[in-house]
Amino acid sequence: MFPGRNYWRKTKMQPTKSGKQRITAERYTALSRVGTALMSELDESRLLLLIAETACELTDASFAAFTLRPVDEEGQPLVASEGNLFHLAAVVGVTKQQEELFRRMPLGGEGLLAPIFRQGVPVLVEDALSFIPPKKVNQHQGHLDAAREAAISYAHGFLPVEGLQSMGVPRGHPVVRSFLGVPLLNRDSQVRGGLLLGHTEPGKFTQEDEALLVGLAAQAAVALENARLYRAAKMRAQELNTIFESIADGIALVDNQGKILRENSTARHLREILNENSAAQSATSTVLQAPDCYVNRDELAHGVALTVANEHTESRDYIINATPLRIPNTLSGPLADPHKSEQETFSGAVVVWHDVTESRRLLIERRILAETEARRALLQTVLDELPSSVYLVRGQDARLVLANRAAATVWGAPWPPGQPMADFLKENGIRIFSIEGHILAPEELAPLRAVQNGETVRHHQEVIRHPDGTTLPVLVNAVALDAHDLNVASFDLQKHSDTEQVPAAIVVTQDVTALKETERLKDDFIGIAAHELRNPLAILKGYAQTLIVQTARGNGPELADWQVEALQSIDQSSLRLVELIDDLLDVTRLQAGRLELHPEPTNLIALAKRTISRLQVTTAKHTLSLHTSLEHFVLNIDAQRIEQVLSNIISNAIKYSPEGGPIEISISVDSKKNMALLSISDHGIGIPVNQQAHVFARFMRADNARLYGIGGTGLGLYISRELVDRHGGRIWFESAEAQGTTFYIALPKQHD
Template structure:
């Protein structure tokens, strides 16, 4: 019930009824008062008129009685006839009293005729003053009007007329009029309630429809519209609401398109994008940033992580990111223990009011770029050093020959042999650099064919047997009697074998041993070749960089052996060009094993 009266419709009906009821009450009170006043005044005037007429008629009889001394009985008969003809019609009780206060005639209790009355009003009237009052009849409890008029002429009071008239008839009439007014008020209220309900419905029905439409719009339904019932203010409100719905639909559609575009751009960006709120908490992160930092945006938002916490930066109060105009390069250790270098650019957001907003951080993984830049600088330094060392040696010996050493045949021959050796070293370096440069620019071009792997390995061992004897290193071959044919570029694989065997023999001390081992991996359809030495080995910290260009574990000893530091890099390029792979395992001061595999022959195509 309380909920019902909270609606506008019922509020309008109730207010409308209260207004009508209030107006009817004011009108009814005024009307009742005027009706009561009218009837009472009318009753009093009629009673006064009758009393005045009766007093004037009785004046002659009483005066005649005094002058002619007419008998009392005859006078009483005349007075009774007069009273019965004039007054009794209204039901008033009348007493005619002479100047001595004796009752001459009455219409009520005739036993009091001839008795003297003690009414104070009569005493006042016999003195020449009329008296009028209202009282309650003690016998009936009814309201009565008491009127006493003196009967006088020529300033002589001959008697008085005492009239008592009941006013219940008048008040009954007033009550009937009030009842009619109350009934009219109730009928008016009922009619008002019906009309108010209809009026309120005409007002609230469009409002209810607009309310339902507003809920539908809030739920995302823009297809329905408010029905227009007219061109009044409510109709204009409905038209404005429909126009607003259309504009809102267009705006939301446009916003969705822009959001989808932005989401598509963010999802397909190679750089990571992170957005923060004003207090630095992360509110948005694209897929690239999640993959780059190996985190999930939902976890960061639920844990209320901030951007400085995510990137491992000092707190905002120590390092305000919105004032950071230059990109930051940050080294991070990811959850998978991978070290990355990130370049982060911060862009502060400003509200229309000028207040500082959040921050947009663009994150780029520059680990490879930094590594390549480091390798480039190291490569340039290594090439410069590798070229400068033999050139310096050649220059020194040439200067010595020019200064006169050429005259001594034995000394000059030794200087020339050194110069030739350094020249050949530079030629090997330049050839290796040209080969790697060709690999980088044109790729590795192979001319694959079916090759007998047994024969190739034996030939490689035979080529380095003399070098092994010179270094006092044993070179052995351990292979099955019959290896399957392989599909390779023989020149490329021979170069790989030459580089690996050369390194194994050079870095193995005297009385050491180098073993070439091969086996057929049938399930993988490949032939695996391993070269194991008992040399100085490679520290574990250097294994992951051993295939980098110019990288040496012991640079002084490597240059003493005449290496360029490019052999393993070239070998890896050639093996990977066959769709194969190469790996190295080593233990310091124990030995090293280099293993690579090549595809076996399958009808003329690579495996």
């Protein structure tokens, strides 16, 4: 590229005028060529090394060093030029040990280097050794100040180079006699670094060398700036590419003809999907294929809606926007026509596919949430106006969702939303008892039965006992629900899938204190009336039977047939009235809790046979039969009351089978539960489905019984259930209208 060191050495030994001119011309020619090489080199390390080698070759220096000051990404110095803040960037002509020494050594501008690094002017010294002061003087602070003042004076032209003062050289530094240093200035004329040359012999550098080195330093500054700009541009390009690829929206750059110049991965993926969907392709063709038409009309392709099904067949909604790209109108030729259209400066468009699926879904969810909250507020207002306690619970532990004002009155304390029912009762000292007076376990409470077992609990009587000892009789209804069907905003349903059922229940608790008092008064009245009727009826029945018996025996005048028939009717009616009065008295005792049982060991088989035999004589159209493999089975029961239960059930089977037919009674033993199981089946009119839930209520009679003209009070099944319950047993039935009914009774072998 340029002549070697030996050539320059030879020419310097022939200091003829023509030789000097030729050398100068060749040097500048070489400097021009090396400048071209510097402009093409973008790697900073190789660039700096090339500059140092070039400086040695052009000036025949023994070694060259390149020092730099740290700069930021914009090329601005990070530290001041004062002090030892420069670092070695490149060096040639020294040993490895010396290079390591220079790289560890902080470099700065003191002594002969001060004008270069601080004031930015070159320094040419014939013999550096002549500038080194004695050691004692070199270490004195006054000498350092004098050296700085001399450097400033030299930089301003008030002092020749011989007036500079050296600070010496560090241990291990190569021997320097001839010295030439020039600053490296940036575009703002700030010192960026320095190019330092040295030679072991004095007088080796000339003014021409200085001028040559200044030119090389200027080219080096431009080359370094180009390298920095290239590095910064590359970094910015990488950053922008990373950002471009990481954008969730699809982005594509298209030219005037709609050709895609660049696109990110999202846009590429969408385009691949669109290629398989002709309908979706047509929706975007206007934006992609001819974006210039929008620009010609000074318009933008804005808000083009598109729905795309992805590889998972999930629909995604997109809004497509196209924004024109216009290039600056910078011309290097003749002046531009001021009336030239904007189309000539249009270079293409940026097309953006914005995925609005989630935002639309979020808007829908917010709208639904707002509507739900509005409905809930309305529901809360309606519930608060109800006189009965109404509350909604969810989850296996019956956590409160919402409640009306009456609920706090019933409980005697506010129930915080989200708190489980058991925790609320325990925290407030509230206990719940059955109508019989025993405390209910948590799993026996109506709300927990609804959420845990899916039961629908109706007309469940409970007594709430508050911490102060006051009691409140209530009637509880609980209906099991699925929380997903309620769409209540406060439900924490995110933890559950759409297919997973979340139990919930709506619970209505009615304060029946007034009803209980009314019922008590009614029961007292019925009890008093029934008790007062017993004596007249007993007298009436007794005299009627006496007349019948005595007449049959021939005592007294003989009665006519119609008189005997009348007496028998009086006797039967009196008996029916006595039975009715007994039922009414049993009801009042049950309601008042005064009915007492007298359990004793009883053979259930014998009791059943006795009852069947007694009732068989009352009907000729029915056949009563007992089916059992047991000869005897002893239970600890109140025989009179269980016989009363069997009489009620079998009598109903006879009564509600007006066409007659078999009535089958079976007795078996459940050895696992140690219980006796009785069943009474008929083939009568059955019980309507819509009335089966109320069969065991007082005074309840089915509608089809009235249609058939079958009389009755509706007390028999109520008394039977209460008596079975008080024995620790259970009674239930299965029935189909017009097909018959089967009642089941389960009694424990031992009852306390």
